Amino acid sequence: MPKRQYKVVSLFSGAMGLDIGLESTGRFKTLAAVELRAPFCETIRANRDAGRTSSRKMKVYEGDIRELSAEQLMDDLGIKPGELDLLVGGPPCQSFSTTGRRGTVQDPRGTLLWDFLRFVEVLQPKFFLMENVRGLVSAAIRHRPIAERPDKGGAPLEADELPGSVLRKFVADLRASTAADYRMDVFEVNAVNYGAPQLRERVLFIGNRFGKVVEFPAPTHGQSDGLKPMSTLRDVIGGLHELSPTVLDFSPRKKSFLAQIPPGGNWRALPENLQKESMGKAWFAKGGRSGWWRRLSFDLPSPTILTMPNHASTALCHPEQLRALTLRECALIQEFPPAWTFCGTAQEQYAQVGNAVPTRLGLVAGQVLAHELDRVTAPAKIQKAGSLHDDNVRIVYLQSHVRTRKWFKKGQAVLWADGDGNADAHHTGPVTSRRVRSV
Numbered sequence: 001m002p003k004r005q006y007k008v009v010s011l012f013s014g015a016m017g018l019d020i021g022l023e024s025t026g027r028f029k030t031l032a033a034v035e036l037r038a039p040f041c042e043t044i045r046a047n048r049d050a051g052r053t054s055s056r057k058m059k060v061y062e063g064d065i066r067e068l069s070a071e072q073l074m075d076d077l078g079i080k081p082g083e084l085d086l087l088v089g090g091p092p093c094q095s096f097s098t099t100g101r102r103g104t105v106q107d108p109r110g111t112l113l114w115d116f117l118r119f120v121e122v123l124q125p126k127f128f129l130m131e132n133v134r135g136l137v138s139a140a141i142r143h144r145p146i147a148e149r150p151d152k153g154g155a156p157l158e159a160d161e162l163p164g165s166v167l168r169k170f171v172a173d174l175r176a177s178t179a180a181d182y183r184m185d186v187f188e189v190n191a192v193n194y195g196a197p198q199l200r201e202r203v204l205f206i207g208n209r210f211g212k213v214v215e216f217p218a219p220t221h222g223q224s225d226g227l228k229p230m231s232t233l234r235d236v237i238g239g240l241h242e243l244s245p246t247v248l249d250f251s252p253r254k255k256s257f258l259a260q261i262p263p264g265g266n267w268r269a270l271p272e273n274l275q276k277e278s279m280g281k282a283w284f285a286k287g288g289r290s291g292w293w294r295r296l297s298f299d300l301p302s303p304t305i306l307t308m309p310n311h312a313s314t315a316l317c318h319p320e321q322l323r324a325l326t327l328r329e330c331a332l333i334q335e336f337p338p339a340w341t342f343c344g345t346a347q348e349q350y351a352q353v354g355n356a357v358p359t360r361l362g363l364v365a366g367q368v369l370a371h372e373l374d375r376v377t378a379p380a381k382i383q384k385a386g387s388l389h390d391d392n393v394r395i396v397y398l399q400s401h402v403r404t405r406k407w408f409k410k411g412q413a414v415l416w417a418d419g420d421g422n423a424d425a426h427h428t429g430p431v432t433s434r435r436v437r438s439v
Contacts, residue, residue: 005029005054006373009073009123011065011089011116012036015043015342015352016053017334018088018131021362023054027370028086031077032059034068039344040352046341065115070122079123085373087125090132090357091116113170120207121177126376127369130205131357134188137203137395139166164439171393171439174207182207184393185214186439188400189361193219196360197231198302198333201400204365210376216368219399224429230404233319234298234418236332245326246346250310255322257293257312263319264300264416264425267292268408282313290407291315296325299418300404302333307354308347319418327353335359393439403427 006028010019013033022028030053035041041062048058059076061068074080091112120128141160148154159165167186174182184207191200194217206214221228250258257278261269267279267289276283279292291314296302298319309316310324318325325333330353331340342349405425406414414425 003027003370003374004377006085006370007031007079007083008086008088009077009084009119009125010034011087011119012091012112013044014040014090015336015340015356016047017336017356017359018090018129018362018365019053020336020340021357021359021364022086022088022366022369024359024363025366025370027373028366029054030058031055031079031084032061032073034061034065034073034089036062036064037348038062039348042343043341043352046343050339050341052337052339052341065112070119073119074123081122081124082126084123084125085127086369087116087119087123087128089116089130091130113166114173117170117173117177120174120182124178124209126209126373128182128205128207129365129369130207131361132203132205134201134203134400137167137186137188138163141165141169167439178209181211182209183211183213185216186393186395187216188395188397189216190219190398190400190402191358191361192230192301192402193221193399194360194364195221195228195231196301196335196358197233197236198305198358199402199404200304200358201402202357202361204361206365206369208372208376212372212376213394214368214372216396216398217364218434222399222402222429223404223426224433230301232299233296233302233333236335237325237329238298240329240332242326242328245328246349247324247326248308248310248346248350249324250315250317250322254310254312254315258295258315258317259322261293261295261317262415263295263418264297264405265413266290266294266315266407268413269293269415278312289313293317295319297405297416297418299422300416305330305333305354307351309350309354330354395437395439397432397435397437399430399433402430 008028008030010030010033013019013035019030033044041060044060047053048056116130140163144161150156184205187204189202189204191198219227221230267275282289292312294315295317296319306314316325327349334353334356335358342352404427405416406427408414416422416425
């Protein structure tokens with residue numbers, strides 16, 4: 001018998017990477033997508049009208065979510081509180097990223113977490129799925145500059161300056177504002193561990209109003225014994241040939257340095273005088289420099305796909321050709337369907353792809369959620385016993401930090417030679433595969 005399709009509302013939809021993954025299970029139907037940026041909405045409509053989404057009747061709300069009434073959305077969709085099966089979304093995450101200058105909730109974008117919570121409160125979905133960068137787990141409500149912290153002679157941190165205070169506040173408000181008494185589990189995951197051809201860490205928040213303790217599957221792909229081999233860049237773009245590619249390419253100056261980098265190399269392959277010339281002050285920094293003048297390897301997963309692959313410090317240079325990855329290559333690495341259309345300028349299209357959740361994570365999360373929804377919506381006499389209400393919100397680390405190769409060892413650059421054993425260039429397997437702690 002065909003299995004039931006569950007109703008979904010998508011917030012902060014972007015180019016629908018998460019939604020594509022959910023819908024690929026065959027178990028979810030997206031009723032509405034909410035997105036601020038016009039080109040992104042054009043992308044959603046174009047693919048909806050071409051029949052590439054679960055429904056050609058899906059409503060698209062274009063505009064600021066802070067001005068959208070959750071009650072009006074329910075009226076438009078003809079649903080009542082508690083009838084929606086799943087609310088999904090990824091509030092903008094730049095505020096919480098550890099790679100930039102943290103603003104946390106002092107940045108207005110940080111408050112969009114609470115707009116997601118507002119929709120949970122009003123719609124009362126059976127389950128919700130919220131995704132974000134891993135930095136959200138450790139983010140503070142109020143960020144104190146490093147130079148002013150206690151170990152630098154500053155006063156002790158106040159409660160809202162402590163790591164994790166954003167998440168603790170979100171959990172407290174989730175409990176206080178929702179009469180349905182939601183339970184939530186938090187999973188730190190990496191898309192590459194589930195078969196995606198890309199190293200990409202994300203945090204998934206899964207909440208439900210049934211008191212169920214949800215589990216996310218252990219990694220299926222990796223470097224450890226018993227796991228499937230990781231998918232590689234060659235698997236997705238090795239045989240790709242494009243007649244008229246869309247590409248945000250490197251400047252002639254950047255190409256002059258990249259031309260001297262072999263496949264699998266980065267800035268360390270340059271003579272020291274060119275390293276200093278090309279990197280400026282970054283050459284004297286410690287850590288976080290592996291992306292400078294980086295040329296990719298076909299036999300490894302891709303690094304995280306970004307919104308601009310042509311930056312010197314986060315270069316995504318093709319393994320064999322002297323150019324940045326094309327839009328289509330980036331989309332395939334994110335595992336968008338080959339026919340998926342992107343609208344807007346080249347920069348806007350790259351932004352849609354780079355900001356997306358890998359569809360693979362949507363697929364795996366969708367399988368988990370469909371299983372849980374099947375259990376809670378089954379007739380009472382055939383419902384299977386499961387873990388009941390637990391007030392502790394768990395943070396489950398599932399080997400999200402993955403390093404596939406070495407860049408530097410004993411004072412020498414380490415190159416990755418595709419097709420070789422690369423024994424000296426491999427990183428060893430993970431020390432910790434799973435760890436659970438409470439918020």
